[in-house]
Amino acid sequence: MKVIDRKKEILKLSQGEYVAVESIESKYLQCPLVTSIWxxxxxFExxxxxxVVPGRKVSALEDWAAEDHLTDDYKSLCQNLKARNYILDELxxxxxxV
Structure with a gap:
Protein backbone atom coordinates (compact mmCIF):
# COMPACT_ATOMS: atom_id res chain seq x y z
CA MET A 1 0.00 0.00 0.00
CA LYS A 2 1.27 3.44 -0.88
CA VAL A 3 -0.16 6.81 0.15
CA ILE A 4 -0.11 9.23 -2.76
CA ASP A 5 -2.23 12.12 -1.48
CA ARG A 6 -4.24 13.44 1.46
CA LYS A 7 -7.64 12.22 2.44
CA LYS A 8 -8.89 15.83 2.53
CA GLU A 9 -7.56 18.96 0.89
CA ILE A 10 -9.13 21.36 3.38
CA LEU A 11 -8.42 21.23 7.12
CA LYS A 12 -10.36 22.82 9.95
CA LEU A 13 -8.18 24.18 12.74
CA SER A 14 -9.21 24.35 16.39
CA GLN A 15 -10.47 27.94 16.14
CA GLY A 16 -12.77 26.94 13.28
CA GLU A 17 -10.68 28.34 10.43
CA TYR A 18 -10.60 26.30 7.23
CA VAL A 19 -7.23 26.03 5.47
CA ALA A 20 -6.47 24.75 1.96
CA VAL A 21 -3.17 23.01 2.66
CA GLU A 22 -2.38 22.20 -0.96
CA SER A 23 -2.58 25.89 -1.83
CA ILE A 24 -0.10 26.75 0.93
CA GLU A 25 2.29 24.06 -0.28
CA SER A 26 2.16 25.28 -3.87
CA LYS A 27 2.92 28.86 -2.80
CA TYR A 28 5.90 27.87 -0.68
CA LEU A 29 7.24 25.68 -3.49
CA GLN A 30 7.86 28.91 -5.39
CA CYS A 31 10.77 29.58 -3.02
CA PRO A 32 13.99 28.83 -4.94
CA LEU A 33 15.52 26.97 -1.98
CA VAL A 34 12.73 24.41 -1.58
CA THR A 35 12.38 21.20 -3.57
CA SER A 36 9.70 19.59 -1.42
CA ILE A 37 7.31 20.69 1.32
CA TRP A 38 4.61 18.95 3.33
CA PHE A 44 -7.08 20.12 17.85
CA GLU A 45 -4.40 22.77 17.21
CA VAL A 52 10.64 21.57 4.24
CA VAL A 53 13.32 19.86 2.19
CA PRO A 54 15.90 22.27 0.78
CA GLY A 55 17.28 21.44 -2.62
CA ARG A 56 20.49 19.50 -2.67
CA LYS A 57 21.53 20.86 -6.02
CA VAL A 58 20.02 24.29 -5.57
CA SER A 59 22.78 26.79 -6.11
CA ALA A 60 21.07 29.51 -4.04
CA LEU A 61 21.73 27.68 -0.76
CA GLU A 62 25.27 26.76 -1.80
CA ASP A 63 25.95 30.34 -2.89
CA TRP A 64 24.69 31.64 0.44
CA ALA A 65 26.89 29.14 2.30
CA ALA A 66 29.91 30.20 0.27
CA GLU A 67 29.23 33.89 1.05
CA ASP A 68 29.10 33.07 4.77
CA HIS A 69 32.28 30.99 4.48
CA LEU A 70 30.48 27.76 5.36
CA THR A 71 32.11 24.77 3.73
CA ASP A 72 29.82 22.15 5.27
CA ASP A 73 28.38 19.31 3.28
CA TYR A 74 24.63 19.18 2.58
CA LYS A 75 23.72 17.22 5.72
CA SER A 76 25.72 19.52 8.01
CA LEU A 77 24.36 22.57 6.24
CA CYS A 78 20.78 21.44 6.90
CA GLN A 79 21.60 21.16 10.61
CA ASN A 80 23.30 24.56 10.71
CA LEU A 81 21.18 27.11 12.61
CA LYS A 82 22.25 30.00 10.35
CA ALA A 83 21.24 28.01 7.26
CA ARG A 84 17.88 27.13 8.81
CA ASN A 85 17.23 30.78 9.61
CA TYR A 86 18.20 31.75 6.07
CA ILE A 87 15.74 29.22 4.62
CA LEU A 88 13.00 30.41 7.00
CA ASP A 89 13.64 34.03 6.00
CA GLU A 90 13.40 33.09 2.32
CA LEU A 91 10.13 31.25 2.99
CA VAL A 98 2.32 35.68 -3.00
Whole structure:
Protein backbone atom coordinates (compact mmCIF):
# COMPACT_ATOMS: atom_id res chain seq x y z
CA MET A 1 0.00 0.00 0.00
CA LYS A 2 1.27 3.44 -0.88
CA VAL A 3 -0.16 6.81 0.15
CA ILE A 4 -0.11 9.23 -2.76
CA ASP A 5 -2.23 12.12 -1.48
CA ARG A 6 -4.24 13.44 1.46
CA LYS A 7 -7.64 12.22 2.44
CA LYS A 8 -8.89 15.83 2.53
CA GLU A 9 -7.56 18.96 0.89
CA ILE A 10 -9.13 21.36 3.38
CA LEU A 11 -8.42 21.23 7.12
CA LYS A 12 -10.36 22.82 9.95
CA LEU A 13 -8.18 24.18 12.74
CA SER A 14 -9.21 24.35 16.39
CA GLN A 15 -10.47 27.94 16.14
CA GLY A 16 -12.77 26.94 13.28
CA GLU A 17 -10.68 28.34 10.43
CA TYR A 18 -10.60 26.30 7.23
CA VAL A 19 -7.23 26.03 5.47
CA ALA A 20 -6.47 24.75 1.96
CA VAL A 21 -3.17 23.01 2.66
CA GLU A 22 -2.38 22.20 -0.96
CA SER A 23 -2.58 25.89 -1.83
CA ILE A 24 -0.10 26.75 0.93
CA GLU A 25 2.29 24.06 -0.28
CA SER A 26 2.16 25.28 -3.87
CA LYS A 27 2.92 28.86 -2.80
CA TYR A 28 5.90 27.87 -0.68
CA LEU A 29 7.24 25.68 -3.49
CA GLN A 30 7.86 28.91 -5.39
CA CYS A 31 10.77 29.58 -3.02
CA PRO A 32 13.99 28.83 -4.94
CA LEU A 33 15.52 26.97 -1.98
CA VAL A 34 12.73 24.41 -1.58
CA THR A 35 12.38 21.20 -3.57
CA SER A 36 9.70 19.59 -1.42
CA ILE A 37 7.31 20.69 1.32
CA TRP A 38 4.61 18.95 3.33
CA UNK A 39 2.13 20.89 5.47
CA UNK A 40 0.25 19.21 8.30
CA UNK A 41 -2.68 20.47 10.32
CA UNK A 42 -4.65 19.03 13.20
CA UNK A 43 -8.19 19.92 14.22
CA PHE A 44 -7.08 20.12 17.85
CA GLU A 45 -4.40 22.77 17.21
CA UNK A 46 -4.59 26.38 16.02
CA UNK A 47 -1.50 26.24 13.77
CA UNK A 48 0.03 24.33 10.88
CA UNK A 49 3.38 22.57 10.73
CA UNK A 50 5.53 22.21 7.63
CA UNK A 51 8.38 19.87 6.78
CA VAL A 52 10.64 21.57 4.24
CA VAL A 53 13.32 19.86 2.19
CA PRO A 54 15.90 22.27 0.78
CA GLY A 55 17.28 21.44 -2.62
CA ARG A 56 20.49 19.50 -2.67
CA LYS A 57 21.53 20.86 -6.02
CA VAL A 58 20.02 24.29 -5.57
CA SER A 59 22.78 26.79 -6.11
CA ALA A 60 21.07 29.51 -4.04
CA LEU A 61 21.73 27.68 -0.76
CA GLU A 62 25.27 26.76 -1.80
CA ASP A 63 25.95 30.34 -2.89
CA TRP A 64 24.69 31.64 0.44
CA ALA A 65 26.89 29.14 2.30
CA ALA A 66 29.91 30.20 0.27
CA GLU A 67 29.23 33.89 1.05
CA ASP A 68 29.10 33.07 4.77
CA HIS A 69 32.28 30.99 4.48
CA LEU A 70 30.48 27.76 5.36
CA THR A 71 32.11 24.77 3.73
CA ASP A 72 29.82 22.15 5.27
CA ASP A 73 28.38 19.31 3.28
CA TYR A 74 24.63 19.18 2.58
CA LYS A 75 23.72 17.22 5.72
CA SER A 76 25.72 19.52 8.01
CA LEU A 77 24.36 22.57 6.24
CA CYS A 78 20.78 21.44 6.90
CA GLN A 79 21.60 21.16 10.61
CA ASN A 80 23.30 24.56 10.71
CA LEU A 81 21.18 27.11 12.61
CA LYS A 82 22.25 30.00 10.35
CA ALA A 83 21.24 28.01 7.26
CA ARG A 84 17.88 27.13 8.81
CA ASN A 85 17.23 30.78 9.61
CA TYR A 86 18.20 31.75 6.07
CA ILE A 87 15.74 29.22 4.62
CA LEU A 88 13.00 30.41 7.00
CA ASP A 89 13.64 34.03 6.00
CA GLU A 90 13.40 33.09 2.32
CA LEU A 91 10.13 31.25 2.99
CA UNK A 92 8.76 34.35 4.75
CA UNK A 93 9.77 36.52 1.78
CA UNK A 94 8.07 34.07 -0.58
CA UNK A 95 4.90 34.10 1.52
CA UNK A 96 4.79 37.89 1.57
CA UNK A 97 5.11 38.11 -2.23
CA VAL A 98 2.32 35.68 -3.00
Missing amino acids: VYGNG SFLVAV NITASR
